[in-house]
Structure formats: C-alpha cells, structure tokens
Amino acid sequence: MQVFEWSFVAAVLLAATPVLYASLAGALSAQVGIFNIALEGQMLVGAFAAVVGSYYTGSAWAGVLIAVISTALFSVVLAVGSALWKADPIIIAIGTNLLALGVTGFLLRVLFDVSGTFAPRGLNGLDTMSFLRGVPILGEVFAGQTPLVPLAFVFIVAAGLWLKLTKTGLRLRGVGEHPEASATLGVGVARYQTWVTIAGGGLCGLAGAQLSLGNVSVFTENMTAGRGWIAVAAVMLVAGRPLWLPLACLGFGAAEAFGFRLQGLGAPQQLTDAAPYAITLLVLVATRIRRPRGIRRSA
Amino acid sequence: MTNESLVTRPLPKRFITAAIRHPAVVPLGAVFLAVLVGAVIVAAAGLNPIAAYAAVLEGAFDPRSLDYTVSVWAFTCGMALAAAIPLRMGEFNLGGNGQLVLGGLAAVVVAQLSPLPGVLTALLALIAAALLAGAFGAISAPLATRFRIPIIISTLLLSPVAVAVVSFLVRYPLGQPGAAVAQTERLPDAGHLPSFAGLSYSNLGVLIIIAMMVAFAVVDRRTAVGFEIRVLGANRRFGTYGGVHVGRLTFGAMAAAGAAAGIVGAIIVMSPPYRLIDGALISPGYTFAGLAAALLAGGRPALLPVTAALFAVLQVGGASMERSADVPRQLSDVLQGVVIIVLALRTVLDARRTGRSG
Numbered sequence: 001m002q003v004f005e006w007s008f009v010a011a012v013l014l015a016a017t018p019v020l021y022a023s024l025a026g027a028l029s030a031q032v033g034i035f036n037i038a039l040e041g042q043m044l045v046g047a048f049a050a051v052v053g054s055y056y057t058g059s060a061w062a063g064v065l066i067a068v069i070s071t072a073l074f075s076v077v078l079a080v081g082s083a084l085w086k087a088d089p090i091i092i093a094i095g096t097n098l099l100a101l102g103v104t105g106f107l108l109r110v111l112f113d114v115s116g117t118f119a120p121r122g123l124n125g126l127d128t129m130s131f132l133r134g135v136p137i138l139g140e141v142f143a144g145q146t147p148l149v150p151l152a153f154v155f156i157v158a159a160g161l162w163l164k165l166t167k168t169g170l171r172l173r174g175v176g177e178h179p180e181a182s183a184t185l186g187v188g189v190a191r192y193q194t195w196v197t198i199a200g201g202g203l204c205g206l207a208g209a210q211l212s213l214g215n216v217s218v219f220t221e222n223m224t225a226g227r228g229w230i231a232v233a234a235v236m237l238v239a240g241r242p243l244w245l246p247l248a249c250l251g252f253g254a255a256e257a258f259g260f261r262l263q264g265l266g267a268p269q270q271l272t273d274a275a276p277y278a279i280t281l282l283v284l285v286a287t288r289i290r291r292p293r294g295i296r297r298s299a
Numbered sequence: 300m301t302n303e304s305l306v307t308r309p310l311p312k313r314f315i316t317a318a319i320r321h322p323a324v325v326p327l328g329a330v331f332l333a334v335l336v337g338a339v340i341v342a343a344a345g346l347n348p349i350a351a352y353a354a355v356l357e358g359a360f361d362p363r364s365l366d367y368t369v370s371v372w373a374f375t376c377g378m379a380l381a382a383a384i385p386l387r388m389g390e391f392n393l394g395g396n397g398q399l400v401l402g403g404l405a406a407v408v409v410a411q412l413s414p415l416p417g418v419l420t421a422l423l424a425l426i427a428a429a430l431l432a433g434a435f436g437a438i439s440a441p442l443a444t445r446f447r448i449p450i451i452i453s454t455l456l457l458s459p460v461a462v463a464v465v466s467f468l469v470r471y472p473l474g475q476p477g478a479a480v481a482q483t484e485r486l487p488d489a490g491h492l493p494s495f496a497g498l499s500y501s502n503l504g505v506l507i508i509i510a511m512m513v514a515f516a517v518v519d520r521r522t523a524v525g526f527e528i529r530v531l532g533a534n535r536r537f538g539t540y541g542g543v544h545v546g547r548l549t550f551g552a553m554a555a556a557g558a559a560a561g562i563v564g565a566i567i568v569m570s571p572p573y574r575l576i577d578g579a580l581i582s583p584g585y586t587f588a589g590l591a592a593a594l595l596a597g598g599r600p601a602l603l604p605v606t607a608a609l610f611a612v613l614q615v616g617g618a619s620m621e622r623s624a625d626v627p628r629q630l631s632d633v634l635q636g637v638v639i640i641v642l643a644l645r646t647v648l649d650a651r652r653t654g655r656s657g
Contacts, residue, residue, distance in 0.1 A: 037451065077640060087643045090391060090451065091594065095639030098587055102632025103340075109627035110344040229455045236452065270470065274463035281448075281456040288446035 006140035008257060013141065013149055014215055016246075016253025018043065018224075020152040021207035022231035023245050024159060025200030030240030031163065032193045033176035038078050038093035040228025041100030042201055046071040046208020048104040051118060051219040052111070060124040060213050064148075068205035074100070075201025083193035097228075105221050118219045125217030126209075148210045153246065155203070160243035172196065176240075204228075226277065233280045237287060248283075255279045325645045326595050326602070330609065333637040340633060341626055351626040358619025359612040370500040370570075371583070372604075372611035373508040377563035378589025379596070379607045380508075380515055381436075384556040385450065386598040387519065388531040388548065390443075392556045394454030395586035397461030398436050402428035402561025403568040404465045407473070407483050407575045410490025420489035421569065425507070428565030429558035435461060436557020440550035450553065462581065469577045481577035492569045504566030511559055516600035528552060532598075560586075584632070588614055591635040594642055610635065 022039040029036035049070035054063030077096055082089035105115070112118055126146040133143040142150065163169040174182040175192045183189050211227075212219045230252050238244035259272030318324070338348035359368050378395050385392045406424040413420040439453040470481040494502035519525040528548055531538040539545055563585065568575045588610040595609070596602035613635070617628035 081640070081644050085644060087645075091643035092640055094391070094393070094590070094594070095636045095641075095643060097636070098591070098632055098639065099636025102629045102634075102636055105629035106340070106344075106627045106633055109629065110346075115627070226455075226459055229452070233452060233456060236448070268467050268471065270463040270467035274460040277456045277459045281442075281453065281460075284448055284452075284456075285442065285446050288448065 006137065008261070010141050010144060011257035011260065012250055012253040013145060014253070015256040016249040017145075017149045017152050017214070018207040018211045019227050019231045019234060019252055020156065020245060020249045021148075021203045021210065022228055023234040023249055024152075024156055024242055025203040025207075026231050026235035027238065027240045027242045027245060028159065028172075028196050028203075029200050030235055031173055031176045032196045033179060034082055034089050034193055034197060036078070036093065036197065036200060036235075037090060037229075037232050038075065038096045039200075039204055039207075039231045040224055040226070041093070041097035042071050042075055042204035043208045043211065043224045043228050043231075044100045044104055044222065045074045046205035047212035047223055048107070048208070048219055049205065050209035051123065051212045051217070052107075054124050054213055054217070055120060058124060060126045060217075063124070063213055064126070064206065064209040067209040068202045071205030071208065072198050072201040075198050075204070079194045079197035079201070083190045083197060101222060104219075108219070108221065116221055119217065123217045125213045146210065146214045148206060148214065152206075152210075156242050156245055160241070163242065207231075230276060230280055233284055237280075237284055251283065252276055252280060325642065326597075326606070329595065329638050329641040329645070332641045333634045336637045337630055337634045341630065344626075346626050347624065350624045351620050351630070354620040354622075354624040354626070355613065355616030357616070358623070359616035361619070364615065364619075366498045367500045368611060368615045369505060370502075371585075371615050372608050373501070373505040374563050374567065374583075374585045375588045375592060375607040375611045375614070376512055376604060377508045377559055377566075378585045379592040379603050380511055380589075381556045381560035381563075381586075382590040382593035383596065383598040383600070383603060384515065384528075384559065385552050386532070386593050387525075388528045388552055389535065390549070390552070391451040392436065392439075392454050392553065393451055393590070394436065394439070394458035394461075394557075395560045395589065396581045397454075397458030398432040398557040398560035399564040399580050399586060400465040401435050401461050402432040402564030403575045403580050404468065404564075405431040405561065406490070406565035406568050407486065410486045410569065411484070413489065415489070417489045420487075421492060424490055424569060425562055425565050428561040430561075432561020432564065433554040433558035436560070437550050437554040440546065440553045444546040444549055450549075465575075466577050469575055473575075475574075483575045486569065486573040490569055491573055492566065494570075499571065502570055504570060507562065507566060511562065512600065512603060515603075519600050524548070524551070584614065587632075587635065591639055594639055 022043050025042070026036050026039055046067040050060075050063040050067035052063075053066030054060045057063065057066075074096070078089060078092050081087040081092045108118055109115055112120070126148065128144050128146055129142050130144075132139045135143075163173055171182065171187045172192055174185075175187060175189050179189045207227075208224070211223060231249075234245060234248040234252065237248045255276040259267075259275050263269055263272050334352070338352070341348040341351050358364065378399070381395050381398060382392055405427040409424040409427040410420055413423050415423060435457070436454075438457060439448075439450045442448045442453040443450045466481070469483055473483045475482055475484045492503045519529070527538065527543045530541065531543055531545065531548060535545075564580055567580055589607065592603060592606040592610050595606040610631075613631045617631035620626050620630070621628040
C-alpha cells in the first residue's frame with residue numbers, strides 16, 4: 001500500500017512538471033502585465049528542439065540547452081511585438097501557437113521524413129536520478145525522475161522570493177502593477193517586459209524538454225496537447241503569484257495521474273483525458289465564486 | 300488635420316500616404332509577407348517554393364476537385380463566423396472544435412431518432428445542432444461576466460471536454476458495432492442533405508452557410524444589436540457607459556458563434572459518408588483556418604468569404620502540394636500563423652491610430 005502511494009506521488013510530479021515550468025513563465029509575464037497565452041506553442045517548440053538537439057549531438061543535456069535557446073528565440077516575436085511594438089499579445093500568441101504547430105510538423109517531415117511520431121533508435125533521454133534509489137521516501141518519489149523535476153520547484157521558489165525580496169523583483173512587479181508610475185520612476189517598462197517574456201520562453205523550453213526527453217524519449221506532433229492552456233489557467237488561478245503555482249499544478253498533475261490509474265482500471269481514455277480540463281475550469285470558477293465574499297469580510 | 304498635411308505635401312508622397320492607409324493594405328500585406336516567409340522556409344528546406352505554390356493553386360483549382368474546394372471554403376466560412384461574431388465585440392472564441400463536434404453529435408442523434416419525413420428531419424437535425432452547440436458556446440458568457448474568466452480561456456478549456464465526450468460516445472454507446480474505425484451508423488436517408496446534380500461534395504449545406512453569412516452581415520450592419528456589438532468591440536467602457544447590456548450581448552454572441560459552428564458540424568455529418576466519424580470533424584483544421592480568416596478580415600462580414608477562400612485554397616492545395624511537390628502540408632499551418640502574427644504586428648504601421656481600450 002505504501003509503495004502504491006509513493007509511486008502515485010511520483011506520477012503526479014511527472015505530470016505536473018512541464019506545466020510548472022510553463023506556468024512560471026506565464027506568472028512572470030502576468031507580473032509585468034503581459035497576458036501570455038503563447039505557452040502552448042512555446043512548449044511544443046521546446047519539446048521538438050530538445051529531441052532534435054539530443055538526436056544530433058547525442059547528449060540529452062545539449063538537447064535541453066538547445067531547447068531553451070530555441071524557445072527563447074521563438075518567444076522574441078511575442079516579446080518584441082507586445083512589449084516594444086505594443087501589439088495585442090493575445091493575437092500574436094494565437095499566431096505563434098499555430099506557427100509552432102506548423103513549423104514542428106513541417107520540420108519533422110523535412111528533417112526526419114516522418115509524420116506523427118519521431119522516436120529514433122538511440123535517442124538519448126535525460127538520465128533519471130537513480131542514485132537516490134534505496135533512500136526511503138526520496139528514492140520512491142524522485143529516483144525515476146529527471147533532475148528537471150526538482151529543479152522546477154527550485155526555480156519557482158527562487159522566482160517567488162526574487163519577486164518578493166529583491167529590488168529588481170519589486171520593480172518587475174511595479175511594471176505590471178502600474179506601468180506609468182514605473183516609467184515615471186525611471187524603470188524601463190518595455191525592457192522588463194521584453195526580457196521577462198524571453199526568459200519565459202526559456203522556461204517553456206525546459207517544459208518542452210521535460211516532456212519529450214523526460215519520461216519517454218519521443219516527439220509527437222502536438223504532443224503538448226493543451227498543457228500550455230492548463231498552465232495559463234493555473235496562472236489565473238494563483239493570480240500570477242509563483243509561490244502558489246505548485247498547488248495549482250500539482251492539482252492538475254493529480255487529475256492526470258488519477259486519470260491514468262482509472263484508465264488502468266478500465267475507464268475509457270476519452271473521459272479521463274477530459275477530466276483535467278473540466279477540473280481546471282471548475283476550480284477556476286470555484287475560486288472566483290469565493291472572492292467577493294472574501295472582500296466583504298475584509299472590508 | 301490629416302487633410303491639411305495631405306494638401307501641403309507634394310503629390311507623389313500624398314498618394315503614397317493615402318495608399319498606405321487604405322484598409323486593404325494591412326490584410327494584403329500580411330498575406331504577401333506570409334507567402335514570402337513560407338517561400339523562404341520551403342527554400343531553406345531545400346525544396347522549390349515556386350513549384351510548391353504552383354501545386355497549391357493547381358490542386359485547389361483543379362476542375363475535378365473544385366467541388367471539394369467549394370465545400371471546404373463553406374466549412375471554413377462557417378467556422379470563420381464562429382470566430383468573427385465574438386471578435387466583433389473584442390472576444391476570442393477558441394472553442395470551435397468542441398462546438399463543431401457537439402453540432403455533429405446533435406445532428407446524428409436527431410436524424411437517427413426522428414420519425415418525421417425527409418425535409419423536416421434534416422431541418423430538425425440542423426436546429427438541434429444549433430441549439431446544443433449554441434448552448435455550449437453560451438456557457439462562456441456567464442463565465443466571463445460573472446466569474447471574470449476570459450472567454451478565450453473558458454472556450455479553450457471547454458472545447459477538449461466536448462471533444463472527448465463526443466469521441467467517447469462515438470466509440471461506445473453510439474458506435475457502429477464491429478466497424479474498423481470509431482463511427483456512428485450511416486444516417487437514414489431522411490438525414491441526408493440534398494446534393495446538387497453531378498457534384499459529390501458541395502450540397503445544400505453550402506447554401507445554408509452562405510445564408511448564415513448573409514444573416515451575420517445584415518445583423519452587423521443594419522441592426523441595433525450589431526451596432527452595440529461593434530461599439531463594445533471598439534471601446535468596451537464607452538459601450539457600458541452608453542447603456543449596452545454587456546452580459547446579454549456576450550451571451551447572444553457566444554450562442555450565435557456556437558450555433559454557427561454546430562451547424563457546420565451538422566452539415567458535415569449530413570453529407571457523405573453520412574456518419575459521425577471520430578476525429579473527422581476536427582482533423583481538417585476548419586476551426587483555426589476559420590479563426591485565421593476571421594482575424595484577417597477583422598471580423599468584417601463582407602471580407603470573410605474572401606479570407607476564408609484564401610485559407611480554403613491553402614488547405615486543399617496543401618494536400619496536393621504534399622503529393623506533387625513533396626512539401627509537407629504543415630506549411631499551411633505555418634502560413635496561417637505568420638498571417639496572424641503579421642496582422643498583430645501591424646501596430647508598427649499604424650502607430651498613429653489610437654489603440655484598443657483594454
């Protein structure tokens with residue numbers, strides 16, 4: 001029974017990690033006042049670049065690096081368009097999401113002459129932290145995971161503390177809170193927005209790399225399958241505060257992992273696939289119902 | 300003030316300025332740039348861009364498949380409506396896939412159960428599709444007005460749920476036993492849309508979708524509701540201040556958008572092979588081609604047929620481009636994406652115009 005439970009925790013973490021990275025990107029964007037819904041496409045570019053990088057270099061970590069760089073470059077379109085040129089980030093993001101889907105599918109055909117799924121023999125995935133095997137609880141949960149899984153939590157805590165405790169963090173929050181006031185104080189609003197969005201692209205690269213090189217080493221067309229949208233919902237759920245993200249994302253991870261379990265027990269795959277979206281929306285509604293009451297109480 | 304500066308400027312410059320400001324420049328420029336970017340990508344992949352585009356045009360306008368292109372154009376128009384109606388008030392409906400499959404589902408169920416004679420059964424199936432998909436689309440309205448969940452998010456989260464539920468129903472309770480693919484039984488004859496003599500794809504459905512487009516154009520241009528929707532799109536706060544009922548209008552716009560998508564779904568299943576096949580409604584990508592068409596047209600009813608034609612040609616031609624020029628058909632998605640991005644970035648061009656109010 002004990003073993004069953006810890007393996008479930010591991011499954012939850014596995015499902016939650018890509019969403020954690022992407023939602024951190026979204027939360028940072030939200031903090032500088034950019035509604036970033038490009039996460040889905042960026043994650044897909046990251047997943048593809050990671051597999052391509054690992055395939056050509058033979059090193060999974062080089063793949064991760066290439067994923068981070070390519071996705072950061074890909075996010076320059078959104079960053080420059082919305083921060084410097086003041087274009088509508090929603091429309092740009094709709095475009096980049098379609099572009100990501102098209103470009104990855106196109107390159108998959110051109111580079112490897114396959115469509116659908118690319119899982120060549122000898123594609124190196126990320127190593128798991130097998131050195132933890134045998135350590136009581138830690139081993140059960142993390143021995144089968146890549147280092148990117150705990151790293152996600154490190155990033156989130158670091159980002160949360162950075163926003164709260166440092167001068168640049170304060171300025172960053174100010175940019176989103178009141179751009180005009182920040183500009184008056186000499187803070188480069190567009191500069192903050194640009195770099196945060198590009199850094200978010202890098203985080204989505206990590207999300208994608210964990211997806212395509214983490215548990216299984218494979219790239220499938222549209223393999224993000226809506227995780228980027230779950231991340232956007234998670235950002236809304238926590239109102240852009242990074243430190244609360246694990247709660248939202250682990251909830252999603254639990255829904256997905258639980259779905260897999262139910263599937264194993266014979267529940268139809270279609271319905272367990274739908275569950276994370278339905279649950280995310282219901283939780284979003286539930287938190288919005290409670291808010292007015294909270295305001296009244298505090299007033 | 301603009302006029303004064305125009306008068307004092309030398310003549311050629313005046314023409315250039317006026318030409319740049321023409322409303323057709325932005326969409327045409329976006330398409331031109333997208334085609335250019337596509338050519339660069341194809342060339343970078345070591346393939347021949349001119350052959351690729353020639354194959355697209357040949358494939359789409361081949362007399363033997365023109366009938367098919369017309370039906371794809373109609374479906375793209377229908378999904379463009381589903382995106383354009385909310386877009387007129389500044390909202391994004393990205394849940395077209397869910398609304399599409401629910402329409403298909405409703406049509407199949409009604410057509411199979413209805414005891415009425417032919418025409419009435421078909422009509423009933425279309426109405427049921429509009430109602431179910433419209434109701435599903437409308438869910439997003441109270442979610443936005445009461446719970447402050449943006450329509451773009453709620454439609455995106457609702458859509459996969461509907462797709463999954465329909466996929467489940469087609470696979471198990473409604474599925475044809477023993478079929479190799481998940482599909483419903485063939486609809487009884489009463490549920491078939493009348494087809495035109497000699498054509499195998501285009502049928503009465505094309506006319507129904509054209510009628511919906513005309514209705515949208517009339518409502519948009521000639522009615523108070525259409526005006527109010529456009530006011531909200533232009534400036535939400537002004538609209539609210541002017542007494543526009545945001546909640547009611549959002550509800551109506553989302554219901555109409557869902558209904559449009561639902562009718563497209565119904566038309567697809569009421570056309571050959573007269574079945575709801577799992578995945579067949581969404582895999583052609585009508586939803587996002589329609590969204591791209593709506594964005595390119597800026598939601599303007601008169602432009603929708605033109606922009607939808609562009610993406611329909613790309614989609615139909617993309618398949619033949621893959622066959623004859625060996626260029627992956629995903630190039631169509633790339634071009635859709637680039638068109639939308641270029642459109643969004645047009646602010647650089649008309650930086651002088653005041654931006655939309657948030």
